[in-house]
Amino acid sequence: MAKHHVAATVNGDAVEFLCETEETLLDVLRDQLGLTGTKEGCSTGDCGACSVTVDGRLVCSCLMLGVEANGKAIGTIEGMAQGEELHPLQRKFLEHAALQCGVCTPGFLVASKALLEKNANPTETEVRYWLAGNLCRCTGYDKIVRAVLDAAAEMRGA
Amino acid sequence: MQEKVKDAPGSEFTWVGTRPVRPDGVDKVTGRARFGADMAMQGQLVGKVLRSPHPHARIRAIDTSAAEKLPGVKAVVTREDFQDQPSEFIPAGEMMINYRDVVRNVMAREKALYEGHAVAAVAATSAAIAKQALKLIKVDYEVLPHVIDVVEAMQPGAPLLHEDMITAGVEPAPKTPSNVAKRIEFGAGDVEAGFKQADVIVERAFTTKPVHQGYIEPHACVASVSEDGQADVWVTTQGHWIVRAHCARLLGWDVGKIRVTSSEIGGGFGGKTVVYLEPLALALAKKSRRPVKMVMTREEVFRASGPTSGAHVRVKIGARKDGRIVAAEAELKYQAGAFAGSPVQPGAMCAYAPYDLENVKVVGYDVVTNRPKVAAYRAPGGPISEFAVESALDELAGKLGMDPIEFRLKNAAKQGTKAAYGPKFGPIGLVETLEAAKSHAHWRTPLGKNQGRGLACGFWFNIGGETSVSLSLNEDGTLSLTAGTPDIGGLRASLCMMAAEELSIPMDKIRVQIGDTGQLGYNFLTGGSRATFSSGMATVEAAREVMKEACKRAAKLWELPEDAVEYKDGAVRPAGPNAGKHAPMSLKEIAGIAGKTGGPIAGYARINAHGAAPSFATHIADVEVDPETGKVTVVRYTAIQDAGRAIHPSYVEGQYQGGVAQGIGWALNEEYIYGADGKLQNPGFLDYRVPVASDLPMIDTVIVEVPNPRHPYGVRGVGETPICPPMAALANAVAAATGVRFTDLPMSPPKVLKALDEARAKGTARL
Numbered sequence: 001m002a003k004h005h006v007a008a009t010v011n012g013d014a015v016e017f018l019c020e021t022e023e024t025l026l027d028v029l030r031d032q033l034g035l036t037g038t039k040e041g042c043s044t045g046d047c048g049a050c051s052v053t054v055d056g057r058l059v060c061s062c063l064m065l066g067v068e069a070n071g072k073a074i075g076t077i078e079g080m081a082q083g084e085e086l087h088p089l090q091r092k093f094l095e096h097a098a099l100q101c102g103v104c105t106p107g108f109l110v111a112s113k114a115l116l117e118k119n120a121n122p123t124e125t126e127v128r129y130w131l132a133g134n135l136c137r138c139t140g141y142d143k144i145v146r147a148v149l150d151a152a153a154e155m156r157g158a
Numbered sequence: 159m160q161e162k163v164k165d166a167p168g169s170e171f172t173w174v175g176t177r178p179v180r181p182d183g184v185d186k187v188t189g190r191a192r193f194g195a196d197m198a199m200q201g202q203l204v205g206k207v208l209r210s211p212h213p214h215a216r217i218r219a220i221d222t223s224a225a226e227k228l229p230g231v232k233a234v235v236t237r238e239d240f241q242d243q244p245s246e247f248i249p250a251g252e253m254m255i256n257y258r259d260v261v262r263n264v265m266a267r268e269k270a271l272y273e274g275h276a277v278a279a280v281a282a283t284s285a286a287i288a289k290q291a292l293k294l295i296k297v298d299y300e301v302l303p304h305v306i307d308v309v310e311a312m313q314p315g316a317p318l319l320h321e322d323m324i325t326a327g328v329e330p331a332p333k334t335p336s337n338v339a340k341r342i343e344f345g346a347g348d349v350e351a352g353f354k355q356a357d358v359i360v361e362r363a364f365t366t367k368p369v370h371q372g373y374i375e376p377h378a379c380v381a382s383v384s385e386d387g388q389a390d391v392w393v394t395t396q397g398h399w400i401v402r403a404h405c406a407r408l409l410g411w412d413v414g415k416i417r418v419t420s421s422e423i424g425g426g427f428g429g430k431t432v433v434y435l436e437p438l439a440l441a442l443a444k445k446s447r448r449p450v451k452m453v454m455t456r457e458e459v460f461r462a463s464g465p466t467s468g469a470h471v472r473v474k475i476g477a478r479k480d481g482r483i484v485a486a487e488a489e490l491k492y493q494a495g496a497f498a499g500s501p502v503q504p505g506a507m508c509a510y511a512p513y514d515l516e517n518v519k520v521v522g523y524d525v526v527t528n529r530p531k532v533a534a535y536r537a538p539g540g541p542i543s544e545f546a547v548e549s550a551l552d553e554l555a556g557k558l559g560m561d562p563i564e565f566r567l568k569n570a571a572k573q574g575t576k577a578a579y580g581p582k583f584g585p586i587g588l589v590e591t592l593e594a595a596k597s598h599a600h601w602r603t604p605l606g607k608n609q610g611r612g613l614a615c616g617f618w619f620n621i622g623g624e625t626s627v628s629l630s631l632n633e634d635g636t637l638s639l640t641a642g643t644p645d646i647g648g649l650r651a652s653l654c655m656m657a658a659e660e661l662s663i664p665m666d667k668i669r670v671q672i673g674d675t676g677q678l679g680y681n682f683l684t685g686g687s688r689a690t691f692s693s694g695m696a697t698v699e700a701a702r703e704v705m706k707e708a709c710k711r712a713a714k715l716w717e718l719p720e721d722a723v724e725y726k727d728g729a730v731r732p733a734g735p736n737a738g739k740h741a742p743m744s745l746k747e748i749a750g751i752a753g754k755t756g757g758p759i760a761g762y763a764r765i766n767a768h769g770a771a772p773s774f775a776t777h778i779a780d781v782e783v784d785p786e787t788g789k790v791t792v793v794r795y796t797a798i799q800d801a802g803r804a805i806h807p808s809y810v811e812g813q814y815q816g817g818v819a820q821g822i823g824w825a826l827n828e829e830y831i832y833g834a835d836g837k838l839q840n841p842g843f844l845d846y847r848v849p850v851a852s853d854l855p856m857i858d859t860v861i862v863e864v865p866n867p868r869h870p871y872g873v874r875g876v877g878e879t880p881i882c883p884p885m886a887a888l889a890n891a892v893a894a895a896t897g898v899r900f901t902d903l904p905m906s907p908p909k910v911l912k913a914l915d916e917a918r919a920k921g922t923a924r925l
Contacts, residue, residue, distance in 0.1 A: 020286075036196035037189015039424070041374045042456040046843035049374055077189035090187040094179045097808035100647035100816060102186030103193055103375040103424025128851040135843060137372045137425050138647060139812055140819030141851040 008069045010035065011079025019066035026050045028066040029076060037077040037106045041135065048134030051107040051114075052076050058114035060133075077106035080113065089113055089151045096147035100138035108134050112148045120156055124149065173655040173665055174871055177808045180651035181670055182422075191422045194378030194394025199449035202380060203232055203281040205435070205442050206288040206452070208295050209462060210270030210277050213528040213836030214304035214317060217266060217277065217297060224294040225280060230287035233445035234295070235438060236278045237267045241410055250400070250431075253534055259497035261408050263531050264437050270299070271319055271496035272528050273837045274461030276434075281442040281450045304528040304836040308493045309470050311337040311527045319496060319526045337526045339498030342506060345519035346578055352485025352517030356476025360554045364546040364901045366885075367829035368468040368493065371535050372820075372848045375424020376459045381439035382449040389416045389443070393436055396426045396644055397683020402675050404433045405440055416440075419674040420644045427820070428534030431685050434463055460841035464533025465830055467492040467500045471546040473509075481560050481568040486510050486578075490522040490543055495531035500524045504619070505539025507579035508882070509547050511617040512588055512774060513569045518578040528836055534685060536817060537618045537878035541824065541885060545903070548614035548886030553899060562613045562890070563596050563776075571774075587800025587864035588615065588774035594860050595776045600796045608925050609782045609793065610895025616775040616799075616882030620875030621686030622767030626679035627696035629657065629704055631759040635746025637661070637704070639697065640673040642681030643689040647816075647877075648809035652690045653697045655805055656871060660701035662728035663745065679764045687875020690805060691866075692767035698870045703761030708748045711755040716740050769868025773876055775799035777818065777883035781891040785925045788911030790826055790892055796858040797883075802866040802874030814880045815857040821884025823849045827904050897924035 003018035010033060017032050026043075029035045029052070038061055041049035045060040052061045053075035080087045089112050092098070099105045108131065115122060115130045122130065127148050128141070136144060185191040222234045243257035261267070266275045278295050282288040303317040310316055318335055325332050327341040353359060379393035389411065395401050398418040406413040423430060435452040442450040454463070470491040477483045488509045494500035502522040510518050555565040570592060571577065573585045595601055595613065605611060630638045639657055643649060650670040658665040682688070705725040712730040713723045716739070724733040729742035743751075752759050780794040797814040804810040827847050831839045840846045865872025885903060892910070893899045898917045902909065917923035 022286075030196075031198075035189070036192065039193065039375070040195065040453075041376070041424075042843050044456065044842055044844065047374055047456075077187075081188055086184070086187065090184075093187050094183040097177070097180070097648070097806075097812055099183075099186055100809070100812050101373075101375070101423060101425045102182075102191055103373075103422075105186050106189045109187060124856075125852075128854075132850040132852040135372075135374055135848060135850060137374055137427070137820070137848060138816045140815035140817075140849075140857050141854055142815045142857045143808070143812060145851065145856070 004067045006067055006070045008072050008074055010074045011076060021067065023066045024062050025064040025066050025069050026061040029061060035076055035078050039103055039106060048111060049104055049107040051110040051134065053110065053114055058111055077110055080109060087113065088154050089148065092147040092151040096143045096150065098139065098143040098147040104134060104136045108136065108144055116152050116155060120152060122152060171659055173659045174803070174805050175807065177806060178651065178655070178665055180648055181654055182645065182650050193375055193424050194421045195453045197380050197392045197421060198451070199380050199382055202449040202451045203283060203446060204285045204288045205279055205281045205439055205450045206292055207276045207438065208278040208292045210266060210273060210275040212270055212299055212301050213273045214302040215270045215299040216268065216302060217270060218300055219298040220278060221296040222278060225291040228287065228291050228294060230283040231280055231291045232283065232448055233281045233442045234278060235441045235445065237265050239441050240265050240408060253501060253538060254499055256498065257407055260404060263497060264408065264434060272530050274458065274530060276462065279438040279442060281446050305337065306527055306529060306832045306836055308468060308491050308525050308527060311525050312491065312523065319528065323526065338523055339494060339526055340524040342503055342522045343520070344506070344579060347517035349485045349487055349517045349519045353476045355478060355484040357479045358554060358557045359474065359476040360550045360557065361474040362550050362901055364471045364549065366469050366542050366545060366903045368465040368529065369824045369828045370460060370465040370846065371427035371429035373425030373427060373429060376454040376456060377435055377463060378453040379436050379439050380449055380451040381436065381443045383440060383444040387411065387415050389440055391416065391418045391436055391440065392421055393418060394421045394423045394430060396423065396430045396646065396685050398644070398675050399642065399681050400431065400683045401433055401436050405437050408437045409440060417674055417676045420672055423644050423646050426646055427536045428538055428685060429464060431683050432464065432533050456843065457841045460846060461838055462530055464495065464531055466535035466538065467494065467532050467542065469493065469542045471543060473546045473550045475550050475554055477554055477558060479558065481558055481565050483513060483515055483569045485517040486515055488520045488543060488547065491525055492522065492539065493527045493529060493532065494524050495529045496526060497531045498524055498526060500532055501534065501539030503539070505543040508540035508617055509543035510578045512571055512615045514571050514575045515578055536820065536881040540618055540882045541821065544616055544882045545885035548883065549889050549901065552612065552886065552890040552893065563592050566615060567592050584771060585864055585867060586772060586774060587862050590862045590864055591774055591776040591798045591800055594798045594862055595778055598778065598796060598860065600778050600794060600858065605780060606782065608785060608895060609780055610891045610893065612779050612887045612890025612894060614777055614883040614886035614890060616777065616879050617772060618687065618878040618882060619772050620691065620770040621688045622692050622770040623682035623688055624680050624766050625692040625696045626681055626764045627693055627700050628678060629697065629700040629761040631704055631745060631749050631752065633749050635744060635749045637668045639668050639670040640677055641670065641693045641697065642673055642678045643684040643693045645672055646684050647812065648806060649689045649693065651809065652805040653693055656694050657697050657701045660698055661705065687877040688770065691770055691869060691873045691875050694871065694873055695767050695869060696763035696765050699763035699765065700761030704759060707759045708745065711748055711751060711759065712743050714755045715751055769866065771802060771866035771868065771874045773800050773874045773879040775879045775883055777887045779884065779887040779891045781888060781895055783892060783895045783910065783925065785914065788907040788914060790905055790910060792822055792855055792888065794855055796860065797880055798860040798862060799876065799879055800862045800864050800874060801876045802869065803863050803872035804861050805871060805873065807861055810861055810876050811859040813877045814859045817880025818857050818884050819849050819854060821881045822854065822888065825885040825888040825903060825905060827906050829904050895925065897922055
């Protein structure tokens, strides 16, 4: 069967690609568009390493087909910093040492950004439940949760 | 490298003990950092592995002809493509390896020994074609009876994995084969006489399940082999020199022909110290003359890469009324998986290491079963034996009516104590961690309803080993630091800080990278909590060489004897009677004269790092047990551990917190679940549930610093010890909350509820 033609935006830039029916959005991002910041940890939607936003909504890109991205606005980790300026979440993750190996970090950052866009002032419990779909095996989550709370406070101007 | 360690932590240092942003940090928050699966080579093929569906089967024949004929398939490899290896045990860090077994684990030969065992591999132009090709490979299996449980595997008449396995370490040698690869025994004094002096004795049997390291990044590599046999491998690993050595051996190639580059590594915890895909990718690349990329699925990671041992442990400890332990015994039965080599030896050595005992006896068994071959997992072997011992000590303290901290202090190992496993301890910090626990607010805070508090200690040896580091002074006075131990959690920050400290320069004047195997001499892997210790020691040596050479060059320019010049406060200056005769020269100015005073300036340290020192910990855990569901929730946790000296305290805390989280998973919900058919039933993160953010509280940490006198900055390894205490700390807390002692991990809700119901029926439950 012929490949599907898909047109979408990724981090604000228009992209076009051809993909097989069974290819996931994650496969397309990593293998076709060269955006390897989004990681594959399980391919079953359990680890959150492949978190991206689709029209502003947080999704696991391993659970969405490439063809489903047609006409959508995709946001990935590569679009988070503005020029040389890191997003406050990125800065706070570094200041709080909220990463060790760093492979889950892009997913956590994308998920945390989606949280703060919905809820600018989350409690610790709200942060923990929102991020329960993102696995980290290195940190025990302590410094991640602190970094998110600190970034939220800074972004509120608190 | 021995010297007097500077005392007062922090104050006299500019960088050591501070919390700068790590040098590789920005790449990791922007997605720029490249991990194992993030690399692509021009023209690469996709490699996939055919795995045994049976836990135990003889392989009569493999027919790959149909797969080879499929358009797009460029190479197929099986057991025929790997030469057999002689049996020979070789020390590999904390574990032993035997190439006879390694070659059989990467590709099954006579038999498939576990479900998921690699049987063949293909390289094709797309993943879809590779998968289709796997279906076309015909394997003629003779299915054999299997054995999964360690105790069953030790019974006479159990299905034999290796028909020629004669238990080592037994005199006289058994005449018949069994699944027991080895028996070990060590001890001191006379335990029988010791138990006769005891007023109270606790004897208990414990079981633990295999748990997986659970690194978020699956195994991945890309390999390429040129027509003249020069090979390149890009791989996520804890040790690329080890990958090179294993691949060279298994393929019969020269070590020097293979260059291995380590990618950023997405977690390892011991599980990325062995080879799985790499030799297959190289063999496929050689056969196909194309680069081959291989990435495991999560399911493959669970089924085919090494978890740690499940085990059966019996301990017996006797104490006098005054709290002094008079005798201690342990018997450890560890599953090795399909090939000999469980971490029973380090497990046995850890069991009683924190205590000063006169009479102790430890016996261990290394037992093969039809499961994936175990790999190292954070303090391999230690968490299992320490769970048993620390649980029994808690019960003993209770029977003696003693506070668990006072009981441990009464028996704690100190400087000069001869450990049961042999050596005499140098300065160690166990007592300091216990004292810190005693004075911590956590220990005195009142508990709520259905809550209990537990405490446990932990120990790990830590290692040093072969290490190379280079430090080049660039032409503008900046420096390039190259180390060879993969950075798994902040190593580059620590090395950069130690180099900046030595050179008295800003940290951002040094760029640090992890070099490939062609750039440095041999480096043993990142494991045994050795990287900051060993590569740190080598970095300091290389920095001192740069400073010495800088002095030499200035002496030449100033026409002074070499010893009349010193390096101080980031500059070279005349010393002694010549002080003030010449203006100090910065590293930038020295770099400017390097060419005309003898050429480039660089330090290169090639060491076997000796003097690694153990790290001890004391953990306090509060749990709340739901009387209706049996769910155990950790409500507060404090990890106290001796770091020697924390170079970057945030990453030391991170090691403590991460070890605790993994220990909590091991204690409460992680386990490999097998069906009667010998197949793993939970090979995914949905059913093999590692702790998530909403499962855990904040994890408080206290860094105790008893400097290691044999490291220039007093460093001890810190990564492994923190996974040792949590299982017992939680079991002790659950016992305090419920009145029920749990000896079988994990303490999952159904098990806890069942035990609570039984205790309620007997009237012994506390809730």
